[in-house]
Amino acid sequence: MTLGRFLILSACSAALITLGSCTLAHRGRPITAEATPEVQFAEGKGNAYLFDIKINHSGKKNSVRLDLYQSGELLGLFARGYLGKGVMKGILSKDSLIVYFPTENEFYTGKISGLVENPCLKSTRIEQLILQFFNSTPPEIDLSNSELYLTVLKEENSLHEYLLQSRSCPEGIRLQYDLNKSIWFIKEIQLTSQDKSFEFFARRREFRSNIEIPQDKFELVIPETALRITP
Numbered sequence: 001m002t003l004g005r006f007l008i009l010s011a012c013s014a015a016l017i018t019l020g021s022c023t024l025a026h027r028g029r030p031i032t033a034e035a036t037p038e039v040q041f042a043e044g045k046g047n048a049y050l051f052d053i054k055i056n057h058s059g060k061k062n063s064v065r066l067d068l069y070q071s072g073e074l075l076g077l078f079a080r081g082y083l084g085k086g087v088m089k090g091i092l093s094k095d096s097l098i099v100y101f102p103t104e105n106e107f108y109t110g111k112i113s114g115l116v117e118n119p120c121l122k123s124t125r126i127e128q129l130i131l132q133f134f135n136s137t138p139p140e141i142d143l144s145n146s147e148l149y150l151t152v153l154k155e156e157n158s159l160h161e162y163l164l165q166s167r168s169c170p171e172g173i174r175l176q177y178d179l180n181k182s183i184w185f186i187k188e189i190q191l192t193s194q195d196k197s198f199e200f201f202a203r204r205r206e207f208r209s210n211i212e213i214p215q216d217k218f219e220l221v222i223p224e225t226a227l228r229i230t231p
Contacts, residue, residue, distance in 0.1 A: 046071030046213040050206040056199040074218040
């Protein structure tokens with residue numbers, strides 16, 4: 001598995017979009033300038049995270065750091081290796097995911113459900129669900145129209161922990177939140193497949209809340225020579 005494929009798996013999991021794994025298949029033709037996706041952004045305040053991510057996929061281990069910028073209904077993603085080189089940049093909106101791998105000059109754009117192998121989340125409005133996890137705690141989210149349900153594992157004064165599961169699949173995602181200036185923010189994300197062939201763990205290393213987020217954190221320039229990754 002190439003580094004790019006590990007990182008798209010990281011992005012998928014870190015954003016809570018899979019109870020199994022993501023799938024990437026053949027590459028399409030280079031795009032034209034007119035086909036380059038754009039995301040509209042009104043500059044303002046938001047939150048900035050730095051996550052340490054560890055992945056074990058069928059015995060293949062990898063680590064990456066993920067910068068995540070949240071402002072309103074947008075998430076900006078930037079993955080870098082431990083030497084600091086950028087290896088992935090993405091933008092998640094309430095409608096779609098755009099992600100680009102500069103090292104491999106490849107990109108994906110479309111619905112998150114197009115990357116999900118596991119059928120449990122095929123009918124879930126995943127993009128909106130992810131954004132809600134970074135704007136509120138799981139008990140505040142309406143899951144009544146989805147296949148997902150929530151179990152409260154811990155609710156202490158400064159630490160809350162939840163388990164998000166599908167009614168159709170055995171795997172679950174553990175979500176941990178801590179209290180910062182009277183607001184709950186996500187701290188840890190952990191997922192393990194039933195057969196333990198896939199393990200994912202993300203822990204927040206650094207965090208800044210209510211700061212000015214530069215517009216370039218939500219801008220993504222994809223070269224005309226880039227190849228489209230299609231499921």
